[in-house]
Amino acid sequence: xxxxxxxxxxxxxxxxxQGKAADDLKKLITDGMVEAGLTYASxxxxxxxxxxxxxxxxxxxxxxxxxxxxxxxxxxxPDKAIEGFLRGAGLTxxxxxxxxxxxxxxxxxxIEKQGRPxxxxxxxxxxxxxxxFPWPKSMRWGSGSLRWVRPLHSIICLLSDEAGSEVVPxxxxxxxxxxxxxxxxxxxxxxITVNGFEDYEAQLKRAFVVLNAGERADAIWEDxxxxxxxxxxxxxxxxxxxREVAGLVEWPVVLMGEIAxxxxxxxxxxxxxxxxxxxxxxxxxxxxxxxxxRFITVANRETADNGATILAGNQKVLFARLSDAxxxxxxxxxxxxxxxxxxxxxxxxxxxxxxxxxxxxxIERIAALARELAPVVGTDxxxxxxxxxxxxxxxxxxxxxxxxxxxxxxxxxxxEAAGEMPAVAAAAEEHYAPLGPSDAxxxxxxxxxxxxxxxxxxxxxxxxxxxxxxxSKDPFALRRAALGVIRLVLENxxxxxxxxxxxxxxxxxxxxxxxxxxHDRLKVYLREQGVRHDVIDACIAMDGNDDLGLLVKRAVAxxxxxxxxxxxxxxxxxxxxxxxxxxEEEKDxxxxxxxxxxxxxxxxxxxxLFAALERETPVIEAALSAEDFASAMSGMAGLRAPIDAFxxxxxVNSDNQTVRRNRLNLLSDIRKLVxxxxxxxxxxx
Amino acid sequence: MTSxxxxxxxxxxxxxxxxxxxxxxxxxxxxxxxxxxxTFHPATTLRSLGSKPxxxxxxxxxxxxxDGRYGENPNRLQHYYQYQVVIKPSPPDLxxxxxxxxxxxxxxxxxxxxxxVEDDWESPTLGAWGLGWEVWCDxxxxxxxxxxxxxxxxxxxxxxxxxxxxxxRLAMYILDCDHVMDMPYNDPQxxxxxxxxxxxxxxxxxxxxxxxxxxxxxxxxxxxxxxxxECAHILAQEHDDPKTGxxxxxxxxxxxxxxxxxHIFNLLDAxxxxxxxxxxxxxxxxxxxxxxxxxxxxxxxxxGHVQ
Numbered sequence: 006x007x008x009x010x011x012x013x014x015x016x017x018x019x020x021x022x023q024g025k026a027a028d029d030l031k032k033l034i035t036d037g038m039v040e041a042g043l044t045y046a047s048x049x050x051x052x053x054x055x056x057x058x059x060x061x062x063x064x065x066x067x068x069x070x071x072x073x074x075x076x077x078x079x080x081x082x083p084d085k086a087i088e089g090f091l092r093g094a095g096l097t098x099x100x101x102x103x104x105x106x107x108x109x110x111x112x113x114x115x116i117e118k119q120g121r122p123x124x125x126x127x128x129x130x131x132x133x134x135x136x137x138f139p140w141p142k143s144m145r146w147g148s149g150s151l152r153w154v155r156p157l158h159s160i161i162c163l164l165s166d167e168a169g170s171e172v173v174p175x176x177x178x179x180x181x182x183x184x185x186x187x188x189x190x191x192x193x194x195x196x197i198t199v200n201g202f203e204d205y206e207a208q209l210k211r212a213f214v215v216l217n218a219g220e221r222a223d224a225i226w227e228d229x230x231x232x233x234x235x236x237x238x239x240x241x242x243x244x245x246x247x248r249e250v251a252g253l254v255e256w257p258v259v260l261m262g263e264i265a266x267x268x269x270x271x272x273x274x275x276x277x278x279x280x281x282x283x284x285x286x287x288x289x290x291x292x293x294x295x296x297x298x299r300f301i302t303v304a305n306r307e308t309a310d311n312g313a314t315i316l317a318g319n320q321k322v323l324f325a326r327l328s329d330a331x332x333x334x335x336x337x338x339x340x341x342x343x344x345x346x347x348x349x350x351x352x353x354x355x356x357x358x359x360x361x362x363x364x365x366x367x368i369e370r371i372a373a374l375a376r377e378l379a380p381v382v383g384t385d386x387x388x389x390x391x392x393x394x395x396x397x398x399x400x401x402x403x404x405x406x407x408x409x410x411x412x413x414x415x416x417x418x419x420x421e422a423a424g425e426m427p428a429v430a431a432a433a434e435e436h437y438a439p440l441g442p443s444d445a446x447x448x449x450x451x452x453x454x455x456x457x458x459x460x461x462x463x464x465x466x467x468x469x470x471x472x473x474x475x476x477s478k479d480p481f482a483l484r485r486a487a488l489g490v491i492r493l494v495l496e497n498x499x500x501x502x503x504x505x506x507x508x509x510x511x512x513x514x515x516x517x518x519x520x521x522x523x524h525d526r527l528k529v530y531l532r533e534q535g536v537r538h539d540v541i542d543a544c545i546a547m548d549g550n551d552d553l554g555l556l557v558k559r560a561v562a563x564x565x566x567x568x569x570x571x572x573x574x575x576x577x578x579x580x581x582x583x584x585x586x587x588x589e590e591e592k593d594x595x596x597x598x599x600x601x602x603x604x605x606x607x608x609x610x611x612x613x614l615f616a617a618l619e620r621e622t623p624v625i626e627a628a629l630s631a632e633d634f635a636s637a638m639s640g641m642a643g644l645r646a647p648i649d650a651f652x653x654x655x656x657v658n659s660d661n662q663t664v665r666r667n668r669l670n671l672l673s674d675i676r677k678l679v680x681x682x683x684x685x686x687x688x689x690x
Numbered sequence: 691m692t693s694x695x696x697x698x699x700x701x702x703x704x705x706x707x708x709x710x711x712x713x714x715x716x717x718x719x720x721x722x723x724x725x726x727x728x729t730f731h732p733a734t735t736l737r738s739l740g741s742k743p744x745x746x747x748x749x750x751x752x753x754x755x756x757d758g759r760y761g762e763n764p765n766r767l768q769h770y771y772q773y774q775v776v777i778k779p780s781p782p783d784l785x786x787x788x789x790x791x792x793x794x795x796x797x798x799x800x801x802x803x804x805x806x807v808e809d810d811w812e813s814p815t816l817g818a819w820g821l822g823w824e825v826w827c828d829x830x831x832x833x834x835x836x837x838x839x840x841x842x843x844x845x846x847x848x849x850x851x852x853x854x855x856x857x858x859r860l861a862m863y864i865l866d867c868d869h870v871m872d873m874p875y876n877d878p879q880x881x882x883x884x885x886x887x888x889x890x891x892x893x894x895x896x897x898x899x900x901x902x903x904x905x906x907x908x909x910x911x912x913x914x915x916x917x918x919x920e921c922a923h924i925l926a927q928e929h930d931d932p933k934t935g936x937x938x939x940x941x942x943x944x945x946x947x948x949x950x951x952x953h954i955f956n957l958l959d960a961x962x963x964x965x966x967x968x969x970x971x972x973x974x975x976x977x978x979x980x981x982x983x984x985x986x987x988x989x990x991x992x993x994g995h996v997q
Contacts, residue, residue, distance in 0.1 A: 016785055017823060019808035054806075142810070144821040146837050148779040148848040155821065156782070156837070191799055253805060284829050302829060304803040315803045318828025318863070325765070356965070 006046075009061040009127060009173075010202045012161035013135070014186050016055070018154050020252030022141060023052035023218065026154070029139055030057050037130030042068030043123055051216045053255045056186070058216060060202035064127075064164070070120040077101065077112035087112065124164060124173045128182075131162055135177050151178040161186055165201040188212020189256050191306050213256040213306075222251035228259040229301045233289045236261075240301060241277065241288040250285055254305040260312045261289065261301050262320045268327040271334055272418055273297045278408050279330045284323060333403035340402070341419035348401035349394065355401075358481075360470040367462065368397055374458035374510050382457070382499055384428075384450035392432035393455045395420055399433065413437045428452070439489050442533075446496045457493055457501070460486040465511035468519045487526040494553050503551035520551055527553065536564045539689045546684035555632060562634030563683050567690075571642035578648035579685050582672040585657055589669055601671030605663055610647070610654040611671070617647035618674055625678060637682050648675065695796040698874040699861045699886060702795045703749055706773050706855070709794040710747035713787055715775060718748040723946060724953040727752050728774030728854055732945055735816060735980070736987045737776065738838050738850035740994030744778040749857070753953065755901035755960035761887065761894035764869040765859060768897050769890070773855040780837055780851030788835060788853055792827070796864050803828050811836045815952050815976040817843045817984070820852070832860045842984020858886070901960045910961075914954045914972075921947035921979045925986050941987040948979035 011034065018026065031050035038045065038061075046063025077090040080103050091098060094114040101112045136151070143152040151157065162173040162182040175182035185198050186205075193212040199205040206216050215221045226247060229240045251257070268276065273290070276297045280286035289299040302319045304312055340347060353365035361367065375393035379386040399405050399416035416433030428451040435452035436459055438444055447453055463486050467473065474483050494501050503523060507516040528541050544550070544560040566572035590596055603615040621640045628636035657672070659665045679685055696702045711717045721731040728750035729735060737744045750772050758768030775791075777784065785806070793799060806823035811834060813819070822836035834854040838846045858870050867873040871887030924944040931938045955972045958964050964972060987993040 017806035017808075021808070142821060144837055144839055144849075145847070146780050146849050146851075147782065150847075156780075158782070191804070253807065305805060306803055308801050308803075310801065314801045315828045318802065318830060321863075322828070322830045 006063045006065060007123065007164045007166040008201060009045075009059075009064050009123075010161060010163045010165065010199070010205055011059040011061075011131060012159075012186055012205070013057045013153075013157060014055060014159045014161075015057075015153060015157045016155040018052070018054055018057070018252075020054070020249045022154060023054070023057075023252045024248070026057055026138075026140070027052040027059075027218075030059050030134065033134040033138070034059055034127075034130055035061065037133065038064070038126060041126045041130065042071070042120070043126050052218055052252070053214060053216060053221075054253060055190070055255065056216075058205070064123055067120045067122045068126060071118045073116045073118065075114045075116065077114055079108070080110035080112060082112075090114070124171070127162065127164070127173050128175045131160075131173075131175060131182075132177055135160075149178050151180075159183065159186065161199065161205075163199070163201070170200040189214050189306070192256060215256065218248075218251050221254065221257050222247050225251060225257045225259055225303055228257075229261075229287060232259060232261045232301070233299070236299070237291070238289045238299060239292045241290055241297070243281065243287060246281055246285065246287060250287075250303045253285070254303055256305060256307070258304040258307055258312060259301060260304055260316045260319070261299055262316050262323070263299055264297065264327070265324060268331055269296060269298065271327070271330060272414075274411060274414055275330055275334060275404065275408070276327070278411055279326050280323065282408065282410075283326050284319065286319075286323070329407065330404070333407055337399075337402040337404050337415070337419060338422050341423045345395060345398045345419065345423055348398040351401040352397065358466075358470075360472075361466045364397060364400065367466075368394060370462045370466075370510070371396070371455070371458045374462055374506075375454045377509055378454045378457050378501075378506070379450075381501055382450045382453045382497070384454055388426065388428060388451050389454040389458075391425070392429040392436075392451045393458055395425065395429060396433050396436050396455050396459070432456075439492055441485065442488065442530075446492050448497060453493055453497055453499070457490060460490050460493075461506055461510050464490070464519060464522075465507050465514040465516075468514035468516075468522075469511045473518075473522070483522075484526060487523050488530060491523065491527055491530055491553060495557060498554065500552060500554050503553065505551075523553070524550070527556070531557065531560060536560050537567075537689075539687055540564045540567060543683040543685060543687040546687055558632060559634050559683060562638050563688075565635070566638035566641065567688065569642070571645045572638070573690070574649060575641055575645040575679075576685055576688055576690060578645060578652065579675070579679050581652055582648070582675050583686060586669060586672045586676060589658070597666065597669040597673045598677075599670045599673075601667050601674055605667035606671075607659075607664060608655055610650045611668070614647040614651045614671065614675075617644050618671075618678065622678055625682060629681060634682075641679060641682060644675065644679075696864060697877045697879075699857070699865070700876055702861045702864060703771070703773065703857065705795050706791060707747070707749075709791050710775055713745075713790075715745045715747040715777070718746050720748060720750050721949075723949050724753050725750065725949055726754055726952065726956055728772035729813065729816070729818075729852070730949055730952070731774065732942055734774060734776045734850075734852060735818070735841060736941065736945060736983070737992070738778060738841050738846055738852070739844055739984055740988050740992070741848065742778075742992060742994050743848075744776065744850070746777075747773070747775045750774055753956070755897070755957050758894065758898035758901050758960070760898045761871055761891040765862065767858065767870065767890070767894060768901060769893065771857040773853075773857050775853040776850050778846075778850035779848030784851045784853075785835075788825070788833070791853075792832075795860075797827060806835065809834065814973050815955075816841060816980045817977045818980075820846075822852075827863065830859070830863055832856070832863065842987075843981045844984050844988060901957060903961075905957055905961055907958060907961050907963050910954050910958050914951055914958070917947045917951040917954065918975060918979060921951070921982065925982050929989070939986050939990050941983055941990055941993070944979075944986060945983040948976065948983050951979055952976045 027050035031048050035048050043065050045061045048061040051058040075094055078086040094116055096114050101114055103110050104113050140154045143154055145152055146156040157180060160175060160180055160182045161184055162175050163170050163184050164173055172182055172184050185196050187194055187196060188209065189212055197208050197212060199208055209216050233240045277288045280288055280300050287301040288297045289301055290297045304315045308315060352368065353363050355364045357364045357367045372390045372393040375389040376386045379389040396416060399412060399419055402415055402419065404415050405412045413434040417430050420430035420433050428449055431449055432452040432455045435447040436455040438456065439446045447456055464483055467481055467483055503520055504516050507514055507519055524545050528538050531541055532538060540563050541560050544556055544563060549555050586597065603612060606612045606615055621643045625637050625640035628640060657668045696705060707717050718733050731750050733746045733748060751769060752772050753769050755768050757766050759766045805826040807826055809822065809824040811820050811822060818841040820836040820838040824831045825833040825835055836852045838850045838852055840846060862870060862873055865873055871885065871891050873886040875884045875886050875889050921944050924940045927940065929937050929939050955976060989995050
């Protein structure tokens with residue numbers, strides 16, 4: 006069985022798109038082949054800056070012939086129906102077969118799908134793939150209308166077996182398939198003719214192209230580590246950067262250079278960010294001091310001077326970049342030590358959102374809210390307010406203007422330099438957290454206060470101007486902010502009454518709507534922790550649902566209870582009681598809320614249920630007021646057997662109206678007691 | 691093939707002119723108006739529209755008032771030069787042609803590391819975008835390489851390939867200068883050797899002061915409005931000229947007003963009188979002009995209109 010080699014050779018493909026493009030190529034081609042009946046043994050895809058390649062081994066020579074039978078209209082059906090059937094099947098009437106069925110004579114069509122040669126199928130699938138390739142962004146070039154990520158220059162499409170190799174003929178807008186490609190753009194640009202994947206990969210390597218991105222990345226990482234190690238240093242790991250750099254070169258050459266002494270005093274994060282963002286350099290640190298002392302750059306070629314010219318050029322560019330960074334750092338430090346108020350004042354000229362005022366106004370609100378929240382999180386109000394006022398000062402700094410991703414971190418450095426208290430300085434960095442579901446949650450009380458205040462101000466603000474997230478659109482990351490509040494409260498075990506906080510933060514916000522947004526986020530959060538959504542709903546329906554800690558405690562206890570035999574049966578019993586009661590109440594047009602009286606009880610089971618209610622009611626009430634939901638659940642468990650026994654033996658609708666009403670009032674007592682723990686009507690099952 | 695290293699800023703420009711002339715480009719002169727980048731020259735913006743083939747290369751003095759540093763920053767200038775090449779339809783070997791131009795100005799491909807790094811270009815004021823790269827030489831960006839997809843809201847068909855060289859930065863690298871003002875403007879062996887600073891240090895100071903502190907913002911605001919109004923006035927005219935009886939659509943004069951408005955906006959920005967929210971509005975107004983000019987141009991002969 007033959008093997009297939011495909012190469013799509015183009016101008017430089019953006020590094021960030023290469024990996025997915027290789028995967029897409031493999032999926033689209035193999036799916037298309039299989040759909041046409043052309044199966045294969047194995048497939049692998051590769052990418053370099055200038056090419057996507059795919060090898061498929063063990064391809065069928067041709068797709069198998071298949072016969073399909075289709076049942077048509079009855080014999081004697083109107084001509085129109087028969088013609089329609091013939092059109093669909095692609096047959097003529099004399100090709101139909103009449104068969105007797107229990108419903109009478111029916112036409113049957115037997116359609117044979119002739120097998121097709123592999124080359125024909127592959128050519129079609131490849132052309133279709135090229136024309137519909139899912140690039141994140143694609144373009145036209147020259148006079149053509151074909152779209153590709155950058156101009157596409159040549160196509161290899163080759164079937165090969167022991168007997169030799171043959172080009173699969175294909176012409177996509179004038180690009181004709183062949184069996185040639187090119188080596189490294191500078192080191193060996195000559196044309197290469199290949200006769201199969203192994204030959205292709207080997208010839209490329211001789212022409213200074215490493216086809217496999219993983220191999221390039223490994224080579225870069227190994228060499229970088231070794232060069233650093235030889236100097237007693239360590240490369241700072243950065244998997245994203247490694248992947249990107251491996252996508253920028255076909256022939257990686259690792260070069261290590263020095264960072265001029267002048268810049269070694271910069272914070273390591275500044276060095277790292279500047280080198281990574283602008284130059285795609287790795288940082289190399291001294292493990293003894295933690296300082297970043299050198300950089301690693303990856304060139305795309307070897308040179309006669311072993312990269313000396315290239316390294317010198319890179320060093321020069323870095324020098325200019327770091328001169329800028331140092332200039333910013335020194336200016337910023339001067340400002341910070343002098344008085345950070347010039348930064349906070351400057352924020353009054355910066356719009357946060359045109360309907361929500363300036364950054365300075367926003368900071369005023371956050372400061373007031375942080376004060377308000379200070380007792381809740383257990384910190385000093387003055388300290389929380391101070392921290393809130395300084396938390397965003399670094400947005401005016403030159404460094405953050407240049408490197409927005411350093412916001413917060415620079416704030417901490419500058420606040421420390423200004424002699425602020427450590428907790429205040431830490432809050433400048435930590436109040437942005439948590440940034441995602443897996444990001445660490447701050448625990449220092451001042452940081453927690455500012456972080457909560459920041460997020461709640463943002464949420465209530467956008468709710469007040471009716472800019473809520475819709476569908477997949479959440480431009481202000483409000484879902485993330487709400488999840489942040491939830492995690493800050495729960496993971497630090499704080500009690501926050503949300504409705505009161507919302508009202509304080511922004512009275513114009515629709516607090517009830519915002520609370521239900523929080524409940525939705527909470528459901529997602531709890532579902533990931535294994536709590537069922539209907540269980541959460543049963544707890545959200547209770548009073549005090551704006552106290553997230555309380556809500557979660559209740560939900561966790563209920564979830565555990567519902568997993569027990571008692572829980573499951575109590576739920577059934579409760580539902581039965583509730584159904585009967587609701588039905589009778591509706592029928593009678595009254596609400597049975599008098600309370601049952603044991604003296605009208607007739608059977609033992611009835612009396613036992615009264616006794617159980619009397620026993621468990623104070624237990625459950627005490628447990629609830631102590632917020633001890635586990636005990637409340639075991640109180641409910643105590644009701645399960647008597648309820649089951651009651652329904653087993655007692656007919657609620659007695660002919661004696663007094664007895665009937667008393668039984669309905671008893672059920673109402675049960676409903677009320679159970680309903681004080683959770684709204685079980687919302688639990689499924 | 692390694693050519694001898696150039697000796698001066700002007701020699702690099704002259705070599706680029708000779709190289710692109712040899713590739714068949716019409717070597718044009720700078721546009722005689724203040725623009726922010728070589729792309730604004732009608733030889734690029736307008737000529738990248740429509741079906742007619744086009745190939746041009748030129749130096750374009752460019753002004754970015756906010757980048758002024760009184761001539762003190764080693765590589766920031768409010769007035770600098772771009773070298774611009776635009777070829778429509780983009781030839782299949784445009785990358786090779788570009789690399790040839792680097793060799794022509796003394797970059798030895800055997801010793802340097804040239805890379806094409808993703809960089810998509812967009813000009814919100816021109817309503818234009820394209821895909822391409824910034825070209826790195828040993829980690830330094832030396833050019834922008836773009837395949838135009840849309841200009842003035844019109845799809846580019848055929849597609850124009852555009853190359854933009856930041857001349858000062860490129861020359862500083864080739865001539866190994868650390869400060870732009872120290873760079874030799876003419877051959878240092880000349881009887882009167884001139885550095886870049888000899889030619890431009892004083893003007894950088896003068897313009898920086900004017901741009902940042904003196905330019906009369908009221909007058910500028912009025913000029914902006916006037917340019918906007920004149921652009922609309924020009925485009926509102928009948929296509930058939932009543933005097934000559936010819937069909938004359940005045941796309942270029944209208945586009946001049948668009949360029950003018952764009953530069954005035956940049957000046958106002960440097961004076962710090964445009965707030966963040968207003969910024970977007972001004973950019974939108976210039977884009978509206980650019981689109982109207984593009985709409986007009988595609989109805990002209992040069993824009994591929996067939997009567």
